[in-house]
Amino acid sequence: MKHVLAALLSLILAVTVRATAQGPPTPPPAGQAPPVQGGRGAGGQAGRGFPAQQKPLADPAVIARGKTLYEISCRSCHGADLRGGDMAGPNLLRSQIALNDNDGESIGEIVRTGRGEMAPFDLPLDSVKAIAAYIRSILATARGQGSPPAGPRVELNVLVGDATAGQAYFAANCSSCHSPTGDLNGLAQRYADPMALQNAWVSGGGGGGRGGRGGGGAAPAGAPSRREVRVTVTLASGEKVEGRLGRIDDFIVTLTQADGTSRSFRRDGDLPRIDIRDPLDAHKKLLLVYTDTDMHNVTAFLATLK
C-alpha cells in the first residue's frame, strides 16, 4: 500500500521516485507509461504477491496464552515488540531460529536449554509451543522489504525549524514568485500535516495544475494553469506554435494548443527551435541549493500561514 501510494505520488509530482530498490527508476513519459520495472516489495510481478512469512498460525487461544507467557518470561530481555530489549536479548523478528521455527521445535530447544547469556527456562512443552506460536504470529505481521510490524504510533515533530529565519529565507528566495498573503494565503490550512506541507512546497507541487493536489485550484476552467509547462515550437517558416507541453525527447515534441487540439513535431538536432517554460524550474534549481536547515526553517514559516 505504501508502495502504491509512493508510486502515485511520484507520478503526480512527475519526478524520479522509487519506493523500491532493485529496479531502476523508469519515469513514464507524459501520456504513456512504459512497463514498470521496479517493485522489490512482495509481488513486484503482475498479480498478487506472497506474504513474507507463510507458516500457519496456531489457534488464537494458544497465541493468547503464548503472549501471556512471553510477557512473563521473555519480554524483559527480548522487548515488548520482540525487537530486542535493554537486557541484550536479540531481536526475535530477525532471528534465524525464530524464522525457521514451525512448532516450537527450534525456539523450544533454546528456551529449555538456554543459550549464551540466556538461562534455561523450565517450562512444559505446551507452554513452549504457545510462546513459539505467539512469536510466529508477530512475525506474520511483519511488513514488506523486511520492515518490522507497525508499532504504536509515534508523534514525530517535523516542525523543528526557525520560522523567523524561514521568513527571511522566503523573502530572499521565494517572494519573486510567491506571496504569503497572496497565492500562499492559508497554505497551512490546506496542508495540516507539516510533512505534506514540506513535500508540497519543496517540490512545488502544491498549487493548481497537474502537479497540484488539493491546493489553490482557483484557476478558471480552460485557462492555463500556473503549473503547466508551456512550449513554443518555432518552425523553419518562422511560424510559432504554442501550447501545453505533452512530451519531449530527442526525436519528437508534442503539445496541446489553446483550442484543445494536439500537435506533434519531429525533432532533428536543434530543429525546430524549442522553447520550454517550466514554472517549476526555480524549484528544481533550488533543490541543489537548499540546506536541510533552510528547508526546515521555511517549512516552519509556511506552517504559520493559517
Add this chain to the structure above:
Amino acid sequence: MMIKQLTLAASALGLSTVLLSGQAQVLVDPASLLKPLGESWPTYSGDYTGRRFSALKQVNKTTVKNLSLAWIVRLTAGAGAAGGGGGGRGGGGGGSDVIMGGVGTEIAGAGPANVKGAILMVNDVLYVSSPDNVWALDARDGRELWHYVWRTRGGTHIGNRGVAIWNNYLFFETPDDYLVSLDAKTGKERWHVEIADFDEQYFSTPAPIIVGNHVLVGTGNDLDMPGFLQSFDPETGKLQWKFYTVPMNPGDPGLETWPSLDAARHGGGQVWVPGVYDPETKLYIFGTGNPTPGYTGVARKGDNLFTCSLVAVNVDTGKMAWYFQTSAHDTHDWDSAQTPILIDGTINGKPRKLVSTASRNGYFYTVDRVSGEHVVTSKFGTASNWANGLRPTGVVEPNPGKEATIPGSLVSPVEGGVTNWPPAAYSPDTGLFYVHERNGFNIVYLTDPDPRGSMGLGGKTTSGVGAAPSYLTAIDYKTGKAAWRHQFPGVTGGGGSGGILATAGGVLFTGDAGGNFVSFDANTGKPLWHARIGGISNAPETYLLDGLQYVLVAVGDALYAFRLN
C-alpha cells in the same frame, strides 16, 4: 559451425578434449567463455569482462540508420500459456508444451512476462527468463522451442537476471531459493538444489555465472540477513564453497567495522547482481549490496564491511583476495551490487589491469583488479549531495547529516540511485565507460527513531520532490571525468531505461527517458537511430546469425530483434 569452432579452439588450447569427445554435441564448453564477445551471447554480460562490448560491426555508425525490425515475440509466463497464443504471440507460432517443475503449489505471475535479465544466444537458440520461467526460442524468428515453469512456494518475485549455460545444461535461480538445472535442448529438469533459507526471507534473482566447473550463485534478502556468494558443482549441484560478505564469526576480517557480531551477522551485503571474472588471477569480482537495517544505521555504527564493496574472490577457494568499499556505512539503500567492468588500461603511461564500477550512490571508481589498490574516485551523479569529501584511501566519507531525520533530509540521488542493476558498458575503442546517470531528489524522513534501529528497509518514508537533469554519461576510466553527457530532454526528469550495449561499430544501444530504443554515437553521444518501443526492461544484446547482425532487446513481455534488412 559454432560447435566445430569451439572444438577446434579447445583442442588448440589443449583444454578438456576428454569432455568434448565424450559429448560431441556440447553447446557451450566452459573454456569458450574465456573468449571475447563475438557472434553468440553465452553468459550474462556476453563475456567475462562485463564490458558488453561486441566485436560485431555490421551495424555501425553508417549503417545503423537502416536498422529495422526482424521479429517480435511476446512471452506469457505461467502454465496454460502453451500454443500459438502463448510464447509465440506475434512471433510465428510457438506452440511448445509447458514443462512443469518446482516444489511449491503456486504459479506466480501468470500473464505477460517481464524480462529483466540477460538472454543467452547459443547455437542459434535464445534462452530467456522471467521469475519461475525459462524459454528456449529460435534466434531466427523468436519461435518458442520449449517453456519451463517452476511452481513456487512464494518469495519476492521481482525479476530474474537470466540463465547460465555449461556444456549442454542451463542453470537458473528461483525466487523461492532454488538453483535449477535444465537440459538446454529439451528444457527437462536435471536437478534442483536449495541455495538459501526461504524462511529467512531470502529471494533469488541473479543469473548464475559459470567459471570452469563452478556455478557462481548469489541471492538477495531485505530482512537483515547476511549476504553470500556460493559455488556449486555444475554436474551434481553440490556446494563447493560459500563466501559470506559480512563477518559471521569472532575474528573474521571486517568485524571491527561493526559494533557487534550480532549486527554484522544481520548486516546484509547481498550479492544480487552477477560479477565479472579475471582468468589471469582466477578472481571473481562483484559488488555487494547495502548494509541492513538499510536506513537506520544507529545500531550498526562503523563502515560495515564488506557491504557496498567491490569484492574479489578466488573461484577455486572462495577466499577473498581484496576488497574496496564504494559506500562506507551506507544509510540510503544504495547497493553497490552493479556489475563492474574489467579494463586493460593505461594509467600514467603504465599498462594496468583495472576494474571500474559506477555505483548507485553516484560515485565512479577505478581500482587495480590484481591488488585492489585504489586508482580513481569521482562523482558522476552531478546532484549527489550525501558526501563529506574523500578519505585518503579514495573511499567517500558519508555525511551523517544526510541520513534520514525526523524533520526530513533532502537527499540526492533518490532511493533507486544514480544507476542501478541495468549494466553499464565500456568500449576499448573509445576508452569510455558508459552509464545512465539519473539525478533526482527526495526528502527522507525517519519514522522509527528507536535506538535499536529499524529492520530491513523500514523506519523511513521518502517523498520525491523533483528531478535534476539526467544523462547518458561517458566516463574516462583514467580520470573519472565525463568525456560527454547526453542530456535527456524534458522537464519531468528521470533518466534512460535499461542497460547499455557498446559495439566495435562505434555505436551504443540503450533506452532513453521517452520510451525510445536508441543508438548513440559512442564517441559523441549523438543519437543515430531510434524506435519507440517502450521502456527497455533489460540490457540490449547483439549476435550474428546467417551472416546478419541482430540487436535484441526486451520491453516487458516483448522481445524485439532488429537487423539490417
